[in-house]
Amino acid sequence: MLAKPGHPGSLVALTISFRIRTLFQATNCVVSSEILIEIKDVNFAYGRRPILTGINMIIPRGKVVALMGISGSGKTTLLRLIGGVMKPTSGEIWVDGECTSALDQEGIYRLRRRMGMLFQFGALFTDLSVFDNVAFQMREHVDLPESMIRDLVMMKLHAVGLRGAHKLMPAELSGGMARRVALARAIALDPMIMMYDEPFTGLDPISLGVIANLVRQLNDTLGTTSLVVTHDVQEALDVVDYVYYLSDGKMMAHGTPDEIRANKDPLVHQFVYGEAEGPVEYQYPSGEYAAELKLGKRREASPPGGRHAA
Numbered sequence: 001m002l003a004k005p006g007h008p009g010s011l012v013a014l015t016i017s018f019r020i021r022t023l024f025q026a027t028n029c030v031v032s033s034e035i036l037i038e039i040k041d042v043n044f045a046y047g048r049r050p051i052l053t054g055i056n057m058i059i060p061r062g063k064v065v066a067l068m069g070i071s072g073s074g075k076t077t078l079l080r081l082i083g084g085v086m087k088p089t090s091g092e093i094w095v096d097g098e099c100t101s102a103l104d105q106e107g108i109y110r111l112r113r114r115m116g117m118l119f120q121f122g123a124l125f126t127d128l129s130v131f132d133n134v135a136f137q138m139r140e141h142v143d144l145p146e147s148m149i150r151d152l153v154m155m156k157l158h159a160v161g162l163r164g165a166h167k168l169m170p171a172e173l174s175g176g177m178a179r180r181v182a183l184a185r186a187i188a189l190d191p192m193i194m195m196y197d198e199p200f201t202g203l204d205p206i207s208l209g210v211i212a213n214l215v216r217q218l219n220d221t222l223g224t225t226s227l228v229v230t231h232d233v234q235e236a237l238d239v240v241d242y243v244y245y246l247s248d249g250k251m252m253a254h255g256t257p258d259e260i261r262a263n264k265d266p267l268v269h270q271f272v273y274g275e276a277e278g279p280v281e282y283q284y285p286s287g288e289y290a291a292e293l294k295l296g297k298r299r300e301a302s303p304p305g306g307r308h309a310a
């Protein structure tokens with residue numbers, strides 16, 4: 001399904017809502033109270049530069065939703081808005097029944113403590129062991145006896161297949177193992193939502209597959225909800241329930257993985273199949289190239305019949 005630019009935002013929101021409802025009714029979920037995050041007509045600008053325009057999105061509880069789009073399309077910005085790091089210029093973001101714009105700083109912190117975040121390269125504390133990395137948040141935020149923390153840490157490490165590595169230091173881990181420890185740390189406090197920003201970056205194909213499957217497994221076994229920002233289209237399409245496609249700050253398409261694979265829009269098609277040729281340009285918007293190289297001036301300055309720069 002394609003949200004055409006120019007549609008009134010509310011109509012797009014209604015369409016998305018209807019599509020999600022249909023999808024999850026089909027899988028026997030009761031939907032109306034089952035929406036964890038709802039983004040309504042959100043606009044966001046850095047200063048005077050618009051970054052996100054008319055964004056509507058629904059993330060149902062218990063589902064794994066992917067947010068895709070080329071570099072610079074606004075994905076991380078959207079995650080930051082959901083996390084309350086920044087507020088939308090207009091529109092609303094509802095998280096578990098609370099409108100983030102209406103919350104004060106304490107309310108935002110309270111909400112954020114219920115979110116797990118795994119950032120690109122998911123950096124670990126290098127001077128803490130694997131065990132202490134995972135225990136860190138539990139010790140910071142929850143008043144639990146050390147014996148209980150130990151059991152919880154071991155459960156989280158077991159969930160990512162690394163219980164046996166609890167004594168290792170980060171420098172002793174491979175990239176894929178480090179990402180799994182970061183994952184265990186992100187789920188330490190049983191978040192209501194896990195937000196992943198490029199969780200697969202820099203991994204070899206096998207580790208990538210392992211992490212992709214873990215995202216799905218952890219979501220289902222912990223009963224959480226996941227939002228995965230990724231460029232790794234094929235792996236993501238294999239494990240997620242629903243996909244949103246951002247382009248240049250606008251929600252251009254959304255649908256089930258099969259619908260996205262079959263999407264005929266040239267932008268979506270080029271992205272999904274990683275084609276070099278298509279409407280997506282790799283140049284950051286810039287002035288006229290010849291003018292910036294001052295070729296015109298050089299030409300003027302060149303003697304008649306002289307050589308010009310190409």
Ligand SMILES: Nc1ncnc2c1ncn2[C@@H]1O[C@H](COP(=O)(O)OP(=O)(O)OP(=O)(O)O)[C@@H](O)[C@H]1O
Binds near residue numbers: 069070071073075077
């Ligand atoms: N702090 C900032 N101040 C000003 N502009 C910013 C800031 N952070 C990001 N931007 C701009 O906002 C746009 C969207 O950035 P964002 O990081 O959300 O993109 P993205 O889709 O996550 O890209 P990538 O896939 O490369 O991570 C970019 O054009 C970027 O230059």
Ligand SMILES: [Mg+2]
Binds near residue numbers: 075077
């Ligand atoms: Mg990003």
